[in-house]
Amino acid sequence: MPLLWLILIVLALAAVGYVAGRSRAMASAGGNSRALHSLPGYYGYNVALTVLTPAFGLLALWLLIQPVWIDMRVSALLPDSAIADSSTRDLVMSDVRRVAEGLQILGAEGAPDVVDTSFLEGLRDRLGNVGVALGSEIDAAVYRAALSYQDMTRVGTGLMWAAVLLAAVGGFALSYMVTNKDFRARNTVERGILIVLIGAASIAILTTLGIVLSMLFETRNFFADYPWQEFFFGTNWAPDFRGNSELAILPLLWGTLYISLVALIVAVPIGLFAAIYLSEYASNRVRAVAKPAIEILAGIPTIVYGLFALITIGPMLRDYFALPLGLGESSSSVATAGLVMGIMLIPFVSSLSDDIINSVPQSLRDGSYGLGATQSETIRQVVMPAALPGIVGAILLAASRAIGETMIVVLGAGAAAAQFNRGLGELVNPFEAMTTVTVKIVSQLTGDTDFASPETLVAFALGLTLFVITLGLNVLALWIVRRYREQYE
Incomplete structure (x- = not known):
């Protein structure tokens, strides 16, 4: 107060x-x-x-x-x-x-x-x-x-x-x-506002720099106690606070990429087809209702998606697919988390792709129609190639969002890391329980832990690795959009 x-x-x-x-x-x-x-x-x-x-x-x-x-x-x-x-x-x-x-x-x-x-x-x-x-x-x-x-x-x-x-x-x-x-009050005020704006931008930049530096310092402390070769190239994740830990990132990275891939397989076709319908076929009345309805999915908290995965999607996949096919007995699986996460990502892909498709100049469509092309041919051969760089960027941004998800994975896929010693069949089985990097970051930092032990400091190494991956995807998305956007303007 x-x-x-x-x-x-x-x-x-x-x-x-x-x-x-x-x-x-x-x-x-x-x-x-x-x-x-x-x-x-x-x-x-x-x-x-x-x-x-x-x-x-x-x-x-x-x-x-x-x-x-x-x-x-x-x-x-x-x-x-x-x-x-x-x-x-x-x-x-x-x-x-x-x-x-x-x-x-x-x-x-x-x-x-x-x-x-x-x-x-x-x-x-x-x-x-x-x-x-x-x-x-x-x-x-x-x-x-x-x-x-x-x-x-x-x-x-x-x-x-x-x-x-x-x-x-x-x-x-x-x-x-x-x-x-x-x-000269106006000049002074405008100069003061400029300083405030520069300060706001500097805060954002310095905050990002502070996050990176904090992770770098703690990651350096981790690698001082744990070999980097075992962290990056080991095949087993088995933390033990008594000091006999195996802290390899590959099992967690595999779970992260696998669940994200399943999510994108669900989100990209549905989101892209929805965007094509809304931008090219739907009437203004339908679009005014359908677009906000799809975007409601983006406002649902991820914990609610996790509960949906836990009590509905997981048991359904287990009872109707995993058990009849003999692929698993647990409701926690890659498919459960990936499917629900894909539903969550639909509005990301749909909204961005819709805006990108609408930004394609109408003159390109008119030229195609003037040459005798049908609407579907115009979409396939003119609109989609013109919008493709932006759509690829939207997909990569959705992938970054999927990689950083935690709650859906905890409730939908469990907390067990992938076991490389069980063979390739179980590694690629979508009905096996796996976990991701973000889940293990939370678990390693939960409770009263010693922030000087490798078992805790590994969370910062995991976070820095995840940061580099998502940063790379974001940079790639921006590069694709900027590199290929000009030829269609």
């Missing part, structure tokens, strides 16, 4: 600044807006932006830096004796943060600095009652660190309020003082 109040105060000050800046400009022009360099609103916008930009920029930086700085300071206060042999400093720090959060919920900022044994014995239960769960009893070192964490957070928050309000008031005073009828 204090943060919300701070934001509201800054917004209120900006609103006051808008009115004050506009009034000052009009007063300096003697009430004649024609004597102003810019429209009166620009003078108000200038004051408001000068209040908002430095204040919110400083607030964002403070919120990013303060937690990291406090974690470093409090972590340095923890003695080595507070870290058990089976734990790490990072895990202990997570307990410190939870205890500090729980003390704040309990209103225990006035908790005793001198540790009372009876106070600590009942503290864990009291924290559990307010929703702060701890895996072990709270010792004196963790308690003192939590108090220090609270104190530093309180001081940091107070300094943040002072700094942000000072930046807002300073911006208000500075912009208000320079406001007069000759001030």
Whole structure:
């Protein structure tokens, strides 16, 4: 709530600044807006932006830096004796943060600095009652660190309020003082908006860079403990937190590609044929109903698709195909996940392909009709070749979406990795249970795990590999669209 109040105060000050800046400009022009360099609103916008930009920029930086700085300071206060042999400093720090959060919920900022044994014995239960769960009893070192964490957070928050309000008031005073009828307010506002837009674009780029770098650093730590040859070329996935793990990506990569292939086999023909019908054959009335109806599929949460796979598609495929053909006895299979994922991808392929087909110039169709071609011949020999680069790009984007899916795979295909030692027949059997890279990333990072062990760090290596694959597909899709689009314009 204090943060919300701070934001509201800054917004209120900006609103006051808008009115004050506009009034000052009009007063300096003697009430004649024609004597102003810019429209009166620009003078108000200038004051408001000068209040908002430095204040919110400083607030964002403070919120990013303060937690990291406090974690470093409090972590340095923890003695080595507070870290058990089976734990790490990072895990202990997570307990410190939870205890500090729980003390704040309990209103225990006035908790005793001198540790009372009876106070600590009942503290864990009291924290559990307010929703702060701890895996072990709270010792004196963790308690003192939590108090220090609270104190530093309180001081940091107070300094943040002072700094942000000072930046807002300073911006208000500075912009208000320079406001007069000759001030080039429009130029200043447009330049300020340009800076804000550049900042927004930079945030997106820097976020992507931060994601890649974080995965790179953790992947480097993983390969320092586990041979890269076994990771990329091994054939068995068998994590064991006792230290005897086999962490090969090939079984997971095979499951990912196989399920994605089945999904595309379902989605591409249905989506493409639907797009051809909607763009070339359907009337405006039918198109107005059918296109939104197809796009509703894109708005269904993936967990709902997963439940559909679990209780409907999986048992149906097992009872009517797998059991009669002797190919499997489980409802969790590649076919289950692939079929449901393909249904989910239909609107991606259909909508993009429909837009691409509609962008083909009508003059190409008219020329084909003028030469005596029928509508179907025109579609096959003129429209589809012209739209093919964009359609290929749409299919590759749908493939990237399929590769990154998790919930449908968990509920539809299970969590067992492909077993290369069972032979080629079971590897290509669509009614065998398999899993994907994304599912194993989630499972390796679930629970209280040691983020220094190869069994946990492998999730970052898997994530980086998946990122490279999807990035390659996206780049290929963009290249195909840009490379071949010009010849049809």
